[in-house]
Amino acid sequence: MSSQGGEWMDIIVGTYDSADNEGIHWYKVDPGSGEWSRAGGIAGIDNPSFVAVHPARSFLYAVSETEDGAVVSYRFDPEAATLAEINRQPSRGDAPCHLSVDRSGRWLLAVNYSTGNVVLYPIGEDGSIGPLADEAAHEGAGPRPDRQEKAHAHSIFPIPGTDDWLACDLGTDGLYVYRLDAARGKLELRSETRATPGSGPRHVAFHPKLPLVYLIEELSSAVSVYRYDAADASLEPLQSLTTLPDGFAEENTCADIHLTASGAYLYASNRGHDSLAVYRVGEDGLLESRGHVSTLGRTPRNFAVIGDEWVLAANQDSDSAVSFRIGEDGIPAAEGTPARIAKPVCLMPVAR
Template structure:
């Protein structure tokens, strides 16, 4: 094909097209719709397996249990075929992570306050929940931290540990993945600044640094990561917002380029993508803030070769397309905004 395949998850009803497949043209960054699939309500987070044959999505039901859906991917055009669904065993599932050996899925239920481990069958379907772990506690923000709110999880580079970012209790909770037992074993907790509200995490390609985006105080925390015992040492906290901003903001998503030289974070309220340079020690220095091309950039994605960045602007119902300067990391708006209902997650297939 003449372009890259991307998937977009959106806040939609079950009878509406929730996941849409687009082609991003290599010669200018225009987006062309290929197909879509209905039958899953609010597919707010998507993840892909390594060889791009399976896609997993959460269905974010805010009140009752949601579910996890597994799809087979057509290698020619990216079309999806539903394989199966499993209950999320908690309300508002907002994130799903596939372990490096593709044996397990980890799902975080934001409103349910729990973390759920699922086996992945040989055919790519999701098995029944193997373990449900309830988090407890609260933070100083009574409006957002009245109880535990696990928001995301990430596998360690060596595939031995899972770290869960819990926005409600201001902690990064470490678990060891016991593959034989099919369980997550509690290992340790890393406390973050009170009221920070950790949301999403990303490892540096060298495996020795972890970056945590804090939603509530709009900061990025940088940690040295020791793989031997999954320990974190805080080395920097930097604002994701310009000093002059006086409005209300919640930071949302964070990504690194594949070379590890540049880091990006999205701001909802300021409606921007913050661009940072990463030095040899892993510390961040601000390069620029770029308008996200719409309102409420909940999620964004970098192409595997770092040539493009796509921002999903939930409340303006649009996706903005940027090219990425390979030497400076700066973003150039290609002015190819695409209209789509409430986009909240973007994933590159190719």
């Protein structure tokens, strides 16, 4: 999304709110000042913690992160900022926490954290979610019995320029590459890579030009860089850096990771230190730590990077979303008045 020409930035916010409240919010952010303005929302879903926008910008999808969870479809009008539920399907597992729509707009992929499986659904022309087409279950455990007693699938992302998808599993320390067979509606496991034991893979970001994957590790508070070979779906580890400053010894877990549009800077969120770790990205794609910026709230979970201009951060435990303008040195600086949002978890830009 670009904020050029003074266009407002449309942001869909997912939360850990109850079905009685409008747990999905539509906000507009002023690209000049960073001010937030609420445009609408919708109730009727428990814990809509993560959302995804259809490439046609006519439909929105959300997980209901509950026991015996669900995936839900909405018709939405970007001009009127209105949302209306179309239908929902069971997620075939517990605590679905992430979902993505493929570039054709025909397939929805999601993961269930507590049951450690990836699920695939067809999307109808009307935006509705069809019955389950396929699923893949992860197996195994990690060295941390408190968090890695079994598989915990945490995200599923399309790998740019390919038909492959990368699933992160916090419980098994696994990075799973699936090929989506769009003709048959099937998932084919192409490769399985083990990250650093006990690291807890959570989310990834992709370099805009190089075949590099940046992994945020929830349990080890680190960012790792991998080279992806599309020919055999292999992931080669290249680098790993901490997300924390020297001397910080308190409890911390990481949550999210994003690059600027140009790929010049990378950011990672710390929950505990309550900050964004800032990295400069070299011409070879490797990282250099540039410091930390407070998110001005507690437990920054998800955040969004808009072009090379803005970082928008959601502070789950202080009920706020904050705008940060990216400086020429890549360091974000807060601007505008934070939005007051109950338990914000996901900030999803609506591309123009």
